[in-house]
Amino acid sequence: MSQKYRIVIVGGGVAGLALASRLGDRMGKSGQAEITLVDKSFAHVWKPMLHCFAAGTAQNENDRISFMSQASRHHFEFWPGEITALDRGSKTLTLAPVLATDGSEVLGERTVHYDAVVLSIGSRANDFRTPGVAEHCLFIDNLVEANGFNEKFRMALLRAYADNEELNISIVGGGATGTQLAAELHKALDLVSLYSFGQKPPKLKVTLLEAGPRILPAFPESVSEAATKQLEALDVTVQVNAMVSGADEHGFILKDGSRVEASLRVWAAGVKAPDVTTRFGGLTLTRSGQIEVRPTLQTVEDDAIFAMGDCAFISEAPVAPTAQAARQQAHHLARQIPGWITASRPLQPFAFHNKGAIVALGSYNGWGTFSGGTVFGGGWLRGLSARLGHLALYRQHQFEIYGPWRGFVSCVVDWLDNFVRPSVRLD
Ligand SMILES: Cc1cc2nc3c(=O)[nH]c(=O)nc-3n(C[C@H](O)[C@H](O)[C@H](O)COP(=O)(O)OP(=O)(O)OC[C@H]3O[C@@H](n4cnc5c(N)ncnc54)[C@H](O)[C@@H]3O)c2cc1C
Missing domain, CATH: 3.50.50.60 (FAD/NAD(P)-binding domain)
Structure with missing residues (x-):
């Protein structure tokens, strides 16, 4: 079992993959920390292209980025799995079994320990429970x-x-x-x-x-x-x-x-956060399930849990859920987290620069x-x-x-x- 400080990033979308790659290069390569990315898919897709994939005007073979390949080049570990729960007491995440296309179990349910976790699981459309x-x-x-x-x-x-x-x-x-x-x-x-x-x-x-x-x-x-x-x-x-x-x-x-x-x-x-945020150890959520964070992107109740991108809501300075904001938040944490871990430097607040x-x-x-x-x-x-x-x-x-x-x-x-x-x- 590794004794290194373990940072787990959940969700390898616009924000998560940028953060994993940057922290991997900065801390994983030098052995200062073990960086682990978890995602329910095996490949990253740039979400703002989804309407083109839906229409068929872009071919997604070329536009998928394999998490395993990116991990090996940027000194982080990748594990496939959908987060189903977070236990703040034991500092663990639960990952659902990984199933093959025929439904057979490839990997069983797993528990992943973290010292710090960054939640970046994105959002989905909100049907507001409209019937049908x-x-x-x-x-x-x-x-x-x-x-x-x-x-x-x-x-x-x-x-x-x-x-x-x-x-x-x-x-x-x-x-x-x-x-x-x-x-x-x-x-x-x-x-x-x-x-x-x-x-x-x-x-x-x-x-x-x-x-x-x-x-x-x-x-x-x-x-x-x-x-x-x-x-x-x-x-x-x-x-x-x-x-x-x-x-x-x-x-x-x-x-x-x-x-x-x-x-x-x-x-x-x-827009709403994935329903699983309700199983994140009682973290404060907005009405649409987004995780409330402080300007440092730490959750209201737990310094070791960060959230960024569409699934996060900065109550003091809200920003719209866009790729631009997700990317800037990832860059911000990639700059802040190393000093916070290695030299106990206080985290600076995130400031959005609207471009x-x-x-x-x-x-x-x-x-x-x-x-x-x-x-x-x-x-x-x-x-x-x-x-x-x-x-x-x-x-x-x-x-x-x-x-x-x-x-x-x-x-x-x-x-x-x-x-x-x-x-x-x-x-
Ligand atoms: C069709 C479309 C067009 C858009 N166009 C634009 C645009 O032009 N400009 C713009 O700024 N924004 C645009 N957006 C919004 C933008 O895509 C999002 O704001 C951005 O992707 C948010 O980044 P994120 O990292 O928070 O989440 P995402 O990029 O959505 O990534 C979330 C990741 O988490 C993973 N995940 C989800 N649930 C779990 C789970 N339970 N366990 C493990 N992994 C999980 C997913 O597989 C995914 O990899 C568009 C969105 C859509 C749908």
């Missing part, structure tokens, strides 16, 4: 769900092609996820039609339902208006002030009693805002700067995780891939 949603809607909160949606989308498209019928898809949630997905589905159909042997593509009818008065509420009103116009030009129906009160196998029921029929129904509204936001509607348009609120994008270049900016964020992430050389090679591989594979997922 869990049973009749699809979610795109992780790669399995995004791929699951893509399978259904491709099959529904095939049927619509064969029967020459309209394909109806409704998306609940006019935030970045729902809005970008609506455009990406049209882009997918445009690309599929290049491979359809001259057969007329079916009509795709996407309806975007938003409970609030405008889509993209995190952006200035001018962006919401321009995005609505762009979506309508693509024949997407944008319904605002549309409060969904239920779902069934044929569509959504709105609070005013009206119905929106849809053969595929996607729920992309709201703006970007939204890309497929290859049709895009907008961004700088931190001061200035809007760029749109116009006759169809938001080229914003669309390139959106892509640049992904490349920046790849370079950070892979390092400059492998990051560059990965870009070249993606580019070469365009010559070999179809530009949309067809199988």
Whole structure:
């Protein structure tokens, strides 16, 4: 049994993988601490790409980063497993058994000891227990769900092609996820039609339902208006002030009693932490299950438990759950934790530096805002700067995780891939 100080990071997403890699390089390599990453998956996926995987406009073979490979290059240990409980008394985490695809047990339930633990298990859409949603809607909160949606989308498209019928898809949630997905589905159909042997593509009818008065509420009103116009030009129906009160196998029921029929129904509204946070030793949680932390990102009741990214809520200075905030929090802890452990240096508070936001509607348009609120994008270049900016964020992430050389090679591989594979997922 190792006697080294053990830091366990749970969740290898935007925040967790960046932290594990940095702490591994800084403390794992020199033997100052043992860094362990735990994730319920075997590979990291950059979550802001999920709507592209769902539509099939990005191929996730190239975009997955193996945790084991990253661990071996950055001096940390990786264990697959879903956290099911945390015991603050014994400083242990419980990991669920790992099952093979046929259901047989590969690894039994395990207990992992920690001296300090960082929880970064992300978030998922919040259906607010709306009746019928869990049973009749699809979610795109992780790669399995995004791929699951893509399978259904491709099959529904095939049927619509064969029967020459309209394909109806409704998306609940006019935030970045729902809005970008609506455009990406049209882009997918445009690309599929290049491979359809001259057969007329079916009509795709996407309806975007938003409970609030405008889509993209995190952006200035001018962006919401321009995005609505762009979506309508693509024949997407944008319904605002549309409060969904239920779902069934044929569509959504709105609070005013009206119905929106849809053969595929996607729920992309709201944000909540995974339900497991209620089994974390009585840590203070918000109403949406996020773990309340102090500005040092330590939990309110336990100095040895940190939380960051979407699953954390800094009660004194809340930040929106974005990849930008998750990444900055990981960088902050990577700077703070080594001195705290090796020299008992006090932890400095996290300060968020808003660098703006970007939204890309497929290859049709895009907008961004700088931190001061200035809007760029749109116009006759169809938001080229914003669309390139959106892509640049992904490349920046790849370079950070892979390092400059492998990051560059990965870009070249993606580019070469365009010559070999179809530009949309067809199988
Ligand atoms: C479609 C879509 C588009 C988005 N676009 C943008 C954008 O353009 N810009 C932006 O800033 N943000 C965007 N976001 C939000 C952004 O993706 C998140 O804010 C960000 O990923 C949060 O990072 P995280 O590390 O907290 O969680 P995640 O990146 O979600 O990582 C969580 C990790 O925890 C693991 N995990 C979960 N539960 C468990 C468990 N019980 N046990 C073990 N492991 C577990 C998961 O497998 C995952 O690897 C988008 C989100 C979506 C869904």
